[in-house]
Amino acid sequence: MADGSNGKPKTELLDQLEKGPWPSFVKEIKQACETSDAPKDLLGQLELSYREKRGHWKHGGLVGVLGYGGGVIGRYSDLPEQFPKVAHFHTIRVNQPAGWFYTSDALRTICDIWEKHGSGLTNMHGSTGDMVLLGTTTDQLEPTFQALAHAGFDLGGSGSDLRTPSCCVGQARCEWACYDTMKLCYNLTMNYQDELHRPAFAYKFKIKMSGCPNDCVASIARADCSVIGTWKDDIQVDEGEVANYAAAGLDIQKEVCSLCPSKCMDWDGKKLAIENHECVRCMHCINVMPKALRPGKERGAVVLIGAKAPIMQGALLSSVLIPFVPAAEIEDTLKELFTRIWEFWDEYGRSRERVGELIQRVGMSAFLEGIGLDPAPEMVSAPRDNPYIYFQNVQGGDK
Numbered sequence: 001m002a003d004g005s006n007g008k009p010k011t012e013l014l015d016q017l018e019k020g021p022w023p024s025f026v027k028e029i030k031q032a033c034e035t036s037d038a039p040k041d042l043l044g045q046l047e048l049s050y051r052e053k054r055g056h057w058k059h060g061g062l063v064g065v066l067g068y069g070g071g072v073i074g075r076y077s078d079l080p081e082q083f084p085k086v087a088h089f090h091t092i093r094v095n096q097p098a099g100w101f102y103t104s105d106a107l108r109t110i111c112d113i114w115e116k117h118g119s120g121l122t123n124m125h126g127s128t129g130d131m132v133l134l135g136t137t138t139d140q141l142e143p144t145f146q147a148l149a150h151a152g153f154d155l156g157g158s159g160s161d162l163r164t165p166s167c168c169v170g171q172a173r174c175e176w177a178c179y180d181t182m183k184l185c186y187n188l189t190m191n192y193q194d195e196l197h198r199p200a201f202a203y204k205f206k207i208k209m210s211g212c213p214n215d216c217v218a219s220i221a222r223a224d225c226s227v228i229g230t231w232k233d234d235i236q237v238d239e240g241e242v243a244n245y246a247a248a249g250l251d252i253q254k255e256v257c258s259l260c261p262s263k264c265m266d267w268d269g270k271k272l273a274i275e276n277h278e279c280v281r282c283m284h285c286i287n288v289m290p291k292a293l294r295p296g297k298e299r300g301a302v303v304l305i306g307a308k309a310p311i312m313q314g315a316l317l318s319s320v321l322i323p324f325v326p327a328a329e330i331e332d333t334l335k336e337l338f339t340r341i342w343e344f345w346d347e348y349g350r351s352r353e354r355v356g357e358l359i360q361r362v363g364m365s366a367f368l369e370g371i372g373l374d375p376a377p378e379m380v381s382a383p384r385d386n387p388y389i390y391f392q393n394v395q396g397g398d399k
Contacts, residue, residue: 008033009044013051029121038119038135041085045077056083063090063138065145068197071155072141088137089119092144093130093156095189095196098182099169100125109151117144127222128206129166130156160352161199165189167209168216176286177211178229178299179327185209187331192338201342202349202358207334212295213283219307219318224355225338226304226318227330231296234276235285241292242272256285300326302378303337306356316356319364323378340371 008030018024032039045056061074073091080087094110110131114120119135126132136144145155156164165188168174170181188207189196195205208219211229219226246252252267264278265285272292286293303325304318325333341355344367349358359367368375 008040009047011043011047014043014047032120035115036120038085038089039121041083042089042119042121042135045079045083045086048079057089061090063141065142065155068145068155069199070158070161070197071145073158075135086135089135090138090141092118092133092136092141093126093128093158093164094133094148095154095156095164096125096129096131096166098167098185098189099172100129101169101172106151110148110153113144113147113151117147128156128163129208129217130164155197157196157204159199160201160203161197161205162192162195162201163204163206164196165192165207165209166217168211170209170211174211174216176214176229176283176295178231178295179211179301179330181209181211181227181229184227184331184334188334191335195342202345203352203354205342205345205355209301213281214287220304221307221315221317222309223307223318224305225334225341226307227301227334228304229299230281230302230324231299232324233296233298235274235279235296236294237272237274238292238294239271242289243270245289245292250289252289256288259284298326300324301330303334305341306354306359308354308356313357313360316354316360318356319359320376320378321373323376337371337373340373344370 011026014026017026026043029039029043033043049055056078058076058078061076063074064070064072071093073093075089075091077083077086077089110133111120111122114122114133117136117140118133121134123132123134133144148155165185167181167185168177170177170179172182195201205225206223207225207227208217208223209227210217210219213228213230215226215228217223219228242252246267246269250256252272257263257265257267261282261284262278262280264275264280266273286295301324302320303322305321306316307318308316322333322337345355345358348362348370349355353361362370364379365375
């Protein structure tokens with residue numbers, strides 16, 4: 001492919017992705033060409049992929065750093081003669097701080113390390129949660145790891161292991177957080193270092209923690225185990241602020257009550273009535289009237305299991321496993337739960353089978369029996385419909 005100006009390849013197709021008001025990864029790769037040669041070949045190979053409508057990355061490759069089985073994703077070009085600077089283009093995952101809080105000095109340190117040992121390209125952040133450093137050669141993996149370690153950073157998870165636990169900012173910045181997500185994320189990360197760095201699972205296992213049902217880390221769609229903050233008692237109501245919203249022109253019946261998924265609320269023009277036993281904790285009413293409504297005082301989390309993106313099979317959303325755990329008991333409960341789940345998964349899981357797929361294959365009742373957990377009504381997604389969960393009681397009769 002003929003070079004364009006400044007030694008950069010011609011990128012007629014990629015140039016179209018720079019048009020419009022949104023940020024462009026193409027623009028950032030072109031900017032990185034000023035300090036590194038690898039982005040130039042990256043642009044050339046990517047342009048060729050767009051033209052030919054096929055990728056030119058070979059899958060995988062066993063590369064890593066001393067003592068770790070995860071944290072590095074091997075990537076090789078299948079056109080090394082044409083694009084030698086990306087013949088090796090390995091990705092390094094860096095374990096992010098809980099809530100993605102960085103100091104400016106920490107970010108500058110990582111960027112300095114990466115410009116010295118890699119392409120200078122980063123992904124802030126990958127869907128797993130890690131900071132992703134895109135593109136280095138095999139001989140630079142160990143020096144990069146050592147430099148990161150001396151700066152106080154560790155690698156994240158990759159492969160068939162515990163992926164890097166991640167969480168929302170929780171009580172650090174969010175008034176709706178029902179438990180300390182950052183503390184839990186840090187403690188689980190430190191506790192499960194072997195599971196994080198030395199792959200021994202059937203496939204990957206993700207833990208994501210959200211402080212409230214708004215689920216800002218999308219755990220219910222992406223995590224094998226979701227820990228979502230919730231409350232057990234009644235929604236707190238400030239009647240004066242409810243009246244202020246109505247006086248300011250908010251149609252409470254239309255914008256709040258009618259959009260409640262369980263229709264547990266009613267507005268008669270003067271008073272907001274809530275049937276709290278019917279509330280499903282969706283947060284809609286609180287989001288619309290944050291000055292008037294707040295989560296209840298008895299706070300904790302719901303633990304869900306089995307979400308994944310569509311890879312081997314279709315996408316799955318999490319299913320409820322434990323309806324409510326008090327905030328003070330979440331960490332201990334999870335540690336005991338993980339021991340049971342991982343033992344069952346290790347015994348019965350197939351290669352590259354996520355926990356959610358295992359549950360689909362053996363059935364929720366067998367899974368619950370295997371991990372020693374009693375069934376609960378909240379596990380049934382549509383209790384007034386025909387549930388997919390079938391149980392028998394100890395006398396042999398049907399439940």
